Amino acid sequence: MNFFSSTFKLGILGGGQLGKMLLYDTRKFDIYTSVLDASIDAPCKVACNEFHLGDLMDYDAVYNFGKHVDVLTFEIENVNTDALEALEKEGVxxxxxxxxxxxxxxKAKQKLFYRDHDIPTADFSRFAYSSEILDAIHNGGLEFPFVWKSAQFGYDGTGVKIIRTEADLEGLPNVECIAEDMIPFKNELAVIVARNNQGEVSTYPVVEMEFHPEANQVEYVICPARIDEKVAKKAIDVALKVSKAFNHVGLLAVEMFQTKEDNILVNEVAPRPHNSGHHTIESSYTSQFEQHLRAILNLPLGKTDSKVGGIMVNLVGAEGYTGNVIYQNIEDIMKMPGVTPHIYGKKQTRPFRKMGHVTIVNEDLNEARKIAEEVKNTIKVISQ
Structure with missing residues (x-):
């Protein structure tokens, strides 16, 4: 099939920043795109060929959208899978x-999948409702501390809470969930694996992630991770095992813990371009977004090596500000060497909302980390 400058149509479910960055490369290749999103102000709207309004969890909206495209992918997991299955049966x-x-x-099914496929992960207990957790504690089946995770609809730090006492259970939504052992880890790592329909597989270098202590969001992504080569190889091997078990087509971002004993435990995965790969736009031979396109269109996969060390800084809404966004001091960070800001196109900011990211590239990773810190302390995402 001819994908380039042709009648081929790629459908994308979700119109957020990941889709917008994916569209950088569809436009580069002149691939015709159609996007479905529930927001009239979705960032993708400015860059796709067709934009359709619709709820991604609504069967009819997804099914009717998907009938008119040749290949369908997504930039967010919360979509109606029954509609996807029906479309697959019809040849999409x-x-x-x-x-x-x-x-x-x-997340409960995901954890069971790891257990069934002998993939290393933290021990956990599964609950139909959060209200069942207290009984498990009183009966000795669960001990503090642990990490509570909602089984569904968690993202960017929501749906996750560290539980140290019974008081921490107050206010939890009464939903299906897991209670996961807290892991004393050295580092949080991630590996992005690409796989096309022919089974060709490639991996990006291991990255290290530094998290905001309150928002539970990634603040910095550092590539390459500052870890021993043996640990990096172990992380890549685990990521490849996860990829093989899912037998996915496209990207799979595998988030992992490096324990104090240098073991690797899988935390969770995302079957799409991921925050941990944003640096690849500037630092890699092939960006994660181009690689995702290559994989889902069954094209040869691109070179994943880094051209230079890269660090990504998330730009999130500052606490205490809600409303029309202002990127304060953005001109100052653009004076810094190797700094490239990416603004996602969301007009309204609120505390900790992802509004953009900044990539810092430098041949000296330590210098890049210093500049990243300066960027973080200089630019502020506030409102009018």
């Missing part, structure tokens, strides 16, 4: 598949 190529997505959408 959906990547990653509805089968893969069904497992990943639910």
């Amino acid at each position: 190529k959906v990547y990653p598949s509805s089968k893969t997505l069904r497992v990943i959408q639910n």
